[in-house]
Amino acid sequence: MELRHLRYFIAVAEEGSLTLAAEKRLHTTQPSLSRQIRDLEYEVGVELMSRSVHGIELTAAGKAFLDHARLALTQAEAATAAARRAAQPAKPTFAMGFLTGQEVNWLARATSILRDDLPNIEIRVSSDHSITLADDLQRGKFDIAFLRLEPRPDLEFKLVTKEPLVVILPGDHPLAGHEAIDPRDLTGETYIGISNVPHVLRAAIDDYLKRSGIKITPNLEIDNYAMAISLVASTRGVALLPASAENFLPRSVVSRPLKGETPTIDLAVGYHKANTSPILKTFLSRIDDLTTPSRKPGRDR
Structure with missing residues (x-):
């Protein structure tokens, strides 16, 4: 047969x-x-x-x-x-991790750095919380990750950009009519805060509010952009988030910059000190090709 x-x-x-x-x-x-x-x-x-x-x-x-x-x-x-x-000979793998939301801004630029090598390598991409990405870098799951500056003795970081914090609020909220929002105006609003999971982001926001002399008790605390934006829309609340959250805004939710000195949070490329990958070496040699994305002072969707 x-x-x-x-x-x-x-x-x-x-x-x-x-x-x-x-x-x-x-x-x-x-x-x-x-x-x-x-x-x-x-x-x-x-x-x-x-x-x-x-x-x-x-x-x-x-x-x-x-x-x-x-x-x-x-x-x-x-x-x-x-x-x-x-x-067929196995292609070497280059694994990249992205803080959720950052792949929209950085994936294309990250792969363009390796464009000459792309035909000969396999690229794997995934996204997660910053602290999880740092743990995975330590375990060798990723070669590089776009994440916050998570303190780890065996990781190296190269700063990519200082991401501004913006106010996320419903499009028909009274404060949405302002070109920029005074942080003091957030007092008394339903405030969607950040949980301890993205601890670097929470610390940056808490530090900004403290420096601004503002004490706000969160009505709810979340650990990801999608939930924060959903709660802003459903509760008519407000949130402080990095500008990369703008990539996920529905039409009913907008962003506005803050008045005064713009608060920022660092975004870096992290990698393990002991990683000897030649692809990583190539990536790091060209990392200056990564440029800070331009953005408008607030965004409507």
Whole structure:
């Protein structure tokens, strides 16, 4: 029994016609196909198909044989693909992690640094909380990560940009009519705060509010942009978030800059000191090609 016999049998079974299977699927003649099916039935030892003026119908044996025939073909194709992969030299992998939201701004620029090497390497990308990215860098899961300055003795950081903090609020909120918002105006509003998970961001926001002489008790605390923006929309509250959160704003939510000295939070490329990857070395040698994205003072969606 040959694989072609299985292919012929499956084609006839699915088309319900020797003629259609021969012409549409197999590009052979109907007499030749009939002969192949008879050879298969002889090999199996039972009748697999019944022929009538209404076309081809599978016998009980044929129905049982069909499932196994499909599985055998699938396994044969998988074996072929595996053999071809094994015959090719494995491409080196470069794994990049992104603080959720930052991939929108930095993925294209990060890959452009490696454009000369892209045909010869495999790039893997994922996103997560900054603290998780730092842990994964330590474990060797990533070669580089765009994250906050997480204190780790075995990680190195190269500053990429100082990301401004902005006010996120409903588009029809009274404060949305301001070109820039005085932080004191946030007092008394439903305030969506940051939990301890993104601890670097929380510390930056708390420090800014303290320097501004403002004490605000959060009504709710969250650990990701999506939840913060959702709560802003549903509670008509306000939040302080990095400008990269603007990439996720629905039409009903807008951002506005803060009046006075603009508070910022650092975004860096982190990597493990012991990583000897030549791709990482190339990336770091060209890291100055990463430029701070330009942004407008507030964004409507």
